[in-house]
Amino acid sequence: MAVTDEQQQRHRRLTAWQRSERVLARGSADRTLRERLATLTADAGTVHDLDGWTDVYGDGVVAEVERRTADLLGMEAAAFFPTGTMAQQVALRCWAGRTGNPVVALHPLAHPEVHEEGALGSVGGLRTVHPTSAPRLPTAEEVRDLPEPFGTLMLELPLRDAGFVLPTWEELEAVVAAARERDAVVHLDGARLWECTPHFGRGLPEIAGLADSVYVSFYKSLDGMSGAVLAGPESLVEEARTWRHRYGGQVFQQYPAALSALLGLERELPRLPSYVAHAKVVAAALAEGFDASGVPWSRVCPEPPHTHQFQVWLPYGTRVLDEASVRQAEETGVTLFRRWSAGPAGPPGVSSTEVTVAAPGLEWTAEDVRTAVAEFVARLE
16 A cells, blocks of 8 residues: 555654654654553553453443542543543433433534534534634623523533633633523533643532533543543433443443553643643743744743643744654754644634643753744744
8 A cells, every 4th residue: 555645744753753852742642552552561550450350341440440530520420431522422412312402502612513523413413502702611691691592511621722721710610600590501521621620729529510521531631542431420421321332332342541541540640730830831931932033923822821731823834834843853852843733713824733741841941942942943944
C-alpha cells in the first residue's frame, strides 16, 4: 500500500516529538507500542492485583475503575464506556426519555456539535438549541431566556474549542439554578473535569454535585489509553448500561484501558494542580516572547489559563506554522507547539494551537519559554 503524504508527515511529526529532549507535555500517542506496553506492564501492579482474573464484560478491574470514579465524584454509581462520545450520547438519550423532552441546550462549540458528526440527532433522535454563541459558557440569563423548553442543559467544563474556558464558581451555580427553574436536568461534559478544581476552588464531589450526571475521560488529562465513565444516580447508570450494550459498547475485555485509568487516577490526578499553576507561567512567557519577537500579532487564550491547557493564536497559515513547529523539534530537540488548525472559534486568517502543560513542562522556566518562542519565530517563512 502506498504511503500518503499525510502519513509521511505524521510519521515525521511523531518521530520529532518522540526524540525531543524538551517538551511541555508528552502525549501517550507519541510513544511506540513497545514503550506503551512496557510502561503498563511495569506499573499496573502498583494499582491492581495482576494475579487476579481478567475482566469479562465489565467485572474485575473495570468494576474497580467504576467504583473508584463514583467515589471520587461523589456519585451513586458509574459505568465504564469505551469512548466518551458513546457515554455522553447515552446519558443525553436517557435523560430525554426521563424528562419527556428530546431538546438539549448546549454550546455550539461543545463536543457533540463540533466533533460527533451530528450523532445526537441522527443516532439519538435528539435536537439541540444554543443559549449563546459567545466563546464562553452560557449565563444564567441566557438559559432563562431560551425561547423554547429543553429537557437537559449540557455544560462542557472546560469548553475546549473556546480555549479551555471556565465560568466562575458563582456563574456556574447560577446557570445550574436557571436550568432547574426551567425543570431541566443538568449534565456535565467533564472530559477534562479533573483539572477544574483549582479554578473553582472546590473539590470534585462539590463540582459534580451541581449536576445530575457527569462524564469524565481517562486519556485526555490522566494519560490513560482510552475509556470514559458516566456517573450519576444508580437508576440512570443502570439504564445507561442497557444502552451501552445496544450501542455496541459492552466490550468483552478492557483491562489495558482500565489499568491505565487506575494509574492515571493514582499518579496524574494528584499532579494536575501543579500543572494548572505552571500553565500560567508558561502562558505569560509565551505572550512576552511573541511581544518581543516581531510577529505582527499574537494571542494567548484565555490569559491567564483556566486549566493546564490553553490556545495560542497567530496570523499565519497552518502549513507554515506546522512546518516551523516540526523543524524546531527536529533541529533543536525542543517541541514548543504541535499541530495548528484554523479552528472553529478563531477569526479568518488566524491559526490556533492547543498547549498542554504536564509533568515535563514543570522543568521549563519562563526564560526557557521565551527562548523557545524566539527559535520558533526564526523558522517562520
